[in-house]
Amino acid sequence: MYSIAEISTEMPEKKGRLVEAAIHLMLRQGFGGTSVDQICAEAQVTKGSFFHYFESKEEICHVAIDAWANGWVGLLQAAQFEAVPDPLARIDRLFEVMHATYLRPESVASCLIGTIASEVSATNRRLGDHCEKLLDGWAGVVRRLLVDAKAAQPPEIDFDPDQVAGFVLSLVQGSFLVAKMRQDPQVIQHNLNHAQAYVHRLFGRSRPPG
Amino acid sequence: MYSIAEISTEMPEKKGRLVEAAIHLMLRQGFGGTSVDQICAEAQVTKGSFFHYFESKEEICHVAIDAWANGWVGLLQAAQFEAVPDPLARIDRLFEVMHATYLRPESVASCLIGTIASEVSATNRRLGDHCEKLLDGWAGVVRRLLVDAKAAQPPEIDFDPDQVAGFVLSLVQGSFLVAKMRQDPQVIQHNLNHAQAYVHRLFGRSRPPG
Amino acid sequence: MYSIAEISTEMPEKKGRLVEAAIHLMLRQGFGGTSVDQICAEAQVTKGSFFHYFESKEEICHVAIDAWANGWVGLLQAAQFEAVPDPLARIDRLFEVMHATYLRPESVASCLIGTIASEVSATNRRLGDHCEKLLDGWAGVVRRLLVDAKAAQPPEIDFDPDQVAGFVLSLVQGSFLVAKMRQDPQVIQHNLNHAQAYVHRLFGRSRPPG
Amino acid sequence: MYSIAEISTEMPEKKGRLVEAAIHLMLRQGFGGTSVDQICAEAQVTKGSFFHYFESKEEICHVAIDAWANGWVGLLQAAQFEAVPDPLARIDRLFEVMHATYLRPESVASCLIGTIASEVSATNRRLGDHCEKLLDGWAGVVRRLLVDAKAAQPPEIDFDPDQVAGFVLSLVQGSFLVAKMRQDPQVIQHNLNHAQAYVHRLFGRSRPPG
DNA sequence: ACTATCGGGACAGCCCGTTGTT
DNA sequence: AACAACGGGCTGTCCCGATAGT
Numbered sequence: 001m002y003s004i005a006e007i008s009t010e011m012p013e014k015k016g017r018l019v020e021a022a023i024h025l026m027l028r029q030g031f032g033g034t035s036v037d038q039i040c041a042e043a044q045v046t047k048g049s050f051f052h053y054f055e056s057k058e059e060i061c062h063v064a065i066d067a068w069a070n071g072w073v074g075l076l077q078a079a080q081f082e083a084v085p086d087p088l089a090r091i092d093r094l095f096e097v098m099h100a101t102y103l104r105p106e107s108v109a110s111c112l113i114g115t116i117a118s119e120v121s122a123t124n125r126r127l128g129d130h131c132e133k134l135l136d137g138w139a140g141v142v143r144r145l146l147v148d149a150k151a152a153q154p155p156e157i158d159f160d161p162d163q164v165a166g167f168v169l170s171l172v173q174g175s176f177l178v179a180k181m182r183q184d185p186q187v188i189q190h191n192l193n194h195a196q197a198y199v200h201r202l203f204g205r206s207r208p209p210g
Numbered sequence: 211m212y213s214i215a216e217i218s219t220e221m222p223e224k225k226g227r228l229v230e231a232a233i234h235l236m237l238r239q240g241f242g243g244t245s246v247d248q249i250c251a252e253a254q255v256t257k258g259s260f261f262h263y264f265e266s267k268e269e270i271c272h273v274a275i276d277a278w279a280n281g282w283v284g285l286l287q288a289a290q291f292e293a294v295p296d297p298l299a300r301i302d303r304l305f306e307v308m309h310a311t312y313l314r315p316e317s318v319a320s321c322l323i324g325t326i327a328s329e330v331s332a333t334n335r336r337l338g339d340h341c342e343k344l345l346d347g348w349a350g351v352v353r354r355l356l357v358d359a360k361a362a363q364p365p366e367i368d369f370d371p372d373q374v375a376g377f378v379l380s381l382v383q384g385s386f387l388v389a390k391m392r393q394d395p396q397v398i399q400h401n402l403n404h405a406q407a408y409v410h411r412l413f414g415r416s417r418p419p420g
Numbered sequence: 421m422y423s424i425a426e427i428s429t430e431m432p433e434k435k436g437r438l439v440e441a442a443i444h445l446m447l448r449q450g451f452g453g454t455s456v457d458q459i460c461a462e463a464q465v466t467k468g469s470f471f472h473y474f475e476s477k478e479e480i481c482h483v484a485i486d487a488w489a490n491g492w493v494g495l496l497q498a499a500q501f502e503a504v505p506d507p508l509a510r511i512d513r514l515f516e517v518m519h520a521t522y523l524r525p526e527s528v529a530s531c532l533i534g535t536i537a538s539e540v541s542a543t544n545r546r547l548g549d550h551c552e553k554l555l556d557g558w559a560g561v562v563r564r565l566l567v568d569a570k571a572a573q574p575p576e577i578d579f580d581p582d583q584v585a586g587f588v589l590s591l592v593q594g595s596f597l598v599a600k601m602r603q604d605p606q607v608i609q610h611n612l613n614h615a616q617a618y619v620h621r622l623f624g625r626s627r628p629p630g
Numbered sequence: 631m632y633s634i635a636e637i638s639t640e641m642p643e644k645k646g647r648l649v650e651a652a653i654h655l656m657l658r659q660g661f662g663g664t665s666v667d668q669i670c671a672e673a674q675v676t677k678g679s680f681f682h683y684f685e686s687k688e689e690i691c692h693v694a695i696d697a698w699a700n701g702w703v704g705l706l707q708a709a710q711f712e713a714v715p716d717p718l719a720r721i722d723r724l725f726e727v728m729h730a731t732y733l734r735p736e737s738v739a740s741c742l743i744g745t746i747a748s749e750v751s752a753t754n755r756r757l758g759d760h761c762e763k764l765l766d767g768w769a770g771v772v773r774r775l776l777v778d779a780k781a782a783q784p785p786e787i788d789f790d791p792d793q794v795a796g797f798v799l800s801l802v803q804g805s806f807l808v809a810k811m812r813q814d815p816q817v818i819q820h821n822l823n824h825a826q827a828y829v830h831r832l833f834g835r836s837r838p839p840g
Numbered sequence: 841a842c843t844a845t846c847g848g849g850a851c852a853g854c855c856c857g858t859t860g861t862t
Numbered sequence: 863a864a865c866a867a868c869g870g871g872c873t874g875t876c877c878c879g880a881t882a883g884t
Contacts, residue, residue, distance in 0.1 A: 432844085432845070432846095434845080434846080435845095465846085465847095465849070466847050467847085467848085467849095468842070468846065468847040468848065468849085469845075469846050469847065472844090472845065472846060472847090473845090473846095
């Protein structure tokens with residue numbers, strides 16, 4: 001498993017370029033819509049080399065989504081939740097980080113893993129399961145923040161942290177979908193605000209959305 | 211533009227079978243993942259006939275998503291919002307209908323238009339715009355219900371009906387994505403409950419999720 | 421199943437040309453050594469058309485060996501064994517026909533089915549089984565001639581018609597192999613003579629080989 | 631030129647493993663059906679090493695068939711024909727040895743050289759000629775036994791030793807082909823018996839086949 | 841209206857062999 | 863001696879769509 005940072009350091013250069021190209025192209029075009037030839041062209045690498053490093057297109061996709069997931073790991077580490085003493089404030093920190101991340105140019109206001117998952121879940125279980133594991137890992141982080149918050153302060157309205165984490169995950173993925181469709185990332189910001197407001201309300205705090 | 215009901219009545223039989231097959235296959239496999247040959251095989255029609263009725267694969271896709279959207283129209287008509295006097299209760303009626311619809315077997319707990327949109331928005335503007343128009347139409351219905359509710363009763367927390375409609379749309383699409391990925395439609399129900407609770411709260415009503 | 425004669429009449433012309441090209445090329449180069457591109461080039465047909473008529477290279481091979489086997493059927497019918505009253509003389513007639521057939525230019529002094537069988541029996545059971553069935557069919561004809569001869573005249577040395585038919589089959593196939601290797605079809609004639617002499621001897625007749 | 635025995639002693643170990651793997655794989659799959667990568671994988675050697683020891687796939691094939699031919703040399707030496715005083719009995723000794731050899735598990739009831747020859751004779755003259763030389767060498771041994779027998783005892787029916795040697799060679803190769811096809815080595819035993827009976831008859835001896 | 845035939849081009853995957861480094 | 867990295871080219875397969883005929 002490689003983090004995006006590791007792509008250029010721990011991998012042979014060409015291999016790293018291939019993974020980067022795969023991420024870039026599959027974000028736009030999905031798995032089936034991206035051809036090996038395209039990846040090679042973008043990475044300026046021959047197909048012979050491609051199949052030296054990867055057994056199949058599916059394999060590079062596995063590597064690509066691992067790299068993508070490791071991108072999160074970096075973001076979440078940089079968020080330094082431990083440095084925030086109040087468990088409830090940590091949740092706000094999470095939304096802060098998401099806002100900051102998704103304000104970047106369109107290419108990042110999207111999730112490779114969700115994109116792939118929506119395309120292949122019904123037809124390629126290996127890839128689908130991999131996506132599920134990674135995305136559930138992400139939801140697990142959210143869930144943990146919620147559990148800690150519940151422990152620190154009993155919510156006004158009781159809730160299942162798993163459900164709410166799934167709610168946030170779904171909302172984020174759906175926001176990417178709609179943003180891509182409308183070609184306008186605004187909806188992501190709005191939706192994050194509403195989600196944050198909803199969580200606040202669960203804890204009895206009043207926070208106006210937006 | 212054809213409703214699903216119209217498929218068998220107003221279209222030649224073979225054409226209708228082709229559209230049904232296209233819907234069925236593209237729901238699982240997406241646009242690119244579904245070949246004309248597959249559609250023909252499933253519809254028991256020759257490829258010659260296919261290109262007699264449709265100029266291209268893209269065209270049948272346009273017809274298919276129109277048919278899908280008309281399916282909604284039927285559902286929303288059947289919901290008979292006008293028969294519900296209280297505008298706030300109409301919103302509950304909407305969630306009721308969605309719950310009922312998405313409780314059916316997996317094949318329906320999904321949205322053809324969202325599936326296609328997420329796949330082609332970045333590469334096929336014509337299809338992408340079509341999806342956007344239809345999905346925004348759906349969101350428009352939600353928006354109208356919210357506007358009416360606001361008019362009937364000032365919300366406790368002010369909100370932009372457009373934003374909240376987009377929020378619901380995103381959540382529904384994201385729920386489909388996650389449900390497909392996890393192969394478990396449960397998340398849809400949970401998320402609808404949370405969304406409903408959120409809207410209730412905007413109007414100052416207290417409704418426990420689930 | 422198509423006879424070679426039928427190739428040009430009952431099949432679409434291009435399909436027939438493809439089968440003929442496949443036979444011609446695979447006789448020289450075997451199954452793996454012959455590419456679809458080569459077949460198309462020789463038949464002056466595009467690859468698109470090839471895959472309109474045949475699902476795979478393997479399928480055209482099945483058709484090709486069927487066509488080849490039907491070539492025998494024609495030869496054996498032309499031999500008119502029924503017109504030869506003496507069952508023992510029928511065996512001589514068989515060898516006559518084989519001699520005549522294998523005296524033709526090199527391309528025919530070989531057996532497509534044996535060539536394919538030796539190449540794929542260990543790796544492609546479908547093709548292997550098909551070859552076996554056809555070749556065993558051929559051996560069955562020999563066997564029947566031997567059975568009839570035994571019934572007409574008790575042999576001097578008893579023998580199992582199945583074994584001797586297998587012996588003749590093996591010898592013919594081995595002769596083709598050696599002839600191809602030596603680039604000299606002479607060995608086929610010699611070996612047929614020895615085989616014929618051996619059969620004669622079983623029936624107590626003395627016939628000098630050659 | 632290496633005997634199989636020499637493979638492990640006179641060659642670097644890795645080179646020997648490569649040759650053994652090549653023999654093993656090509657026996658089943660032929661020359662074209664066996665890839666360099668497969669050979670390397672089976673021999674647990676990297677491709678870099680392969681091309682350090684062999685210039686090309688063709689070269690390792692030459693070495694492999696030489697090794698195979700040297701296997702015979704060992705067998706024929708072990709047969710110790712000189713120790714059998716009667717030249718006619720030596721021929722029986724030959725069939726004895728063949729019977730014994732081909733009774734082993736299927737992997738040996740086959741001839742690498744014949745397999746390769748039938749595949750490449752028409753397309754690769756270098757390999758084809760090499761196979762021919764080796765196989766004709768084998769036939770030469772048979773021929774010599776026949777010449778000696780003729781010298782010791784005039785045959786009842788005169789014959790050309792070259793022809794009969796070619797007959798035996800063809801029969802053996804054809805038997806391998808049919809045995810492989812039928813996945814049943816029995817035919818080899820039967821055919822050897824018939825061949826032996828035929829030779830006996832040439833010398834006026836009566837020996838029932840089987 | 842409906843279909844068989846056919847074509848150009850792209851696809852993923854694998855091939856054999858070279859290069860340069862350790 | 864051994865090997866990782868790499869490349870150019872080909873393979874079988876499939877795709878979408880056009881054409882000509884019934």
